[in-house]
Amino acid sequence: MPKNAAKESVMDGSTSFTPYKEKKGEEYMNEQQRDHFKSILMNWKRELMEEVDRTMSHMKDEAANFPDPADRASQEEEFSLELRTRDRERKLIKKIDKTIELIEQDDYGYCETCGVEIGIRRLEARPTATLCVDCKTLAEIKEKQIGG
């Protein structure tokens, strides 16, 4: 048995932050709101990058510790799992970068499909969301139909 079980998959959710408090009559996606989401995304990205670093150095350490071929086989299994996790993390980092770009272009927070406001609470739960709840639900139904 590998002594370190591979880590669970990366959550598609962000790290801790203080929920945004809207003022009365505040404009959607004003500068303050954009800053708020930008900092959530930046923190999230930093944590992911630290995680990728940790995985890499962990793999290097472990590889050096198992000169026995039998041990190496189980190590390789663990490594491929970690590589998949890392791949997911890298994709997520790319998605976060794209989202930060959207904020900078003042294009963030609106549904890609129908153009409605996605909403602050939904974005806080899923900062990389590009669809409103309705369009997301519809997309998921379609995905299931295609997948059989």
Ligand SMILES: [Zn+2]
């Ligand atoms: Zn929509």
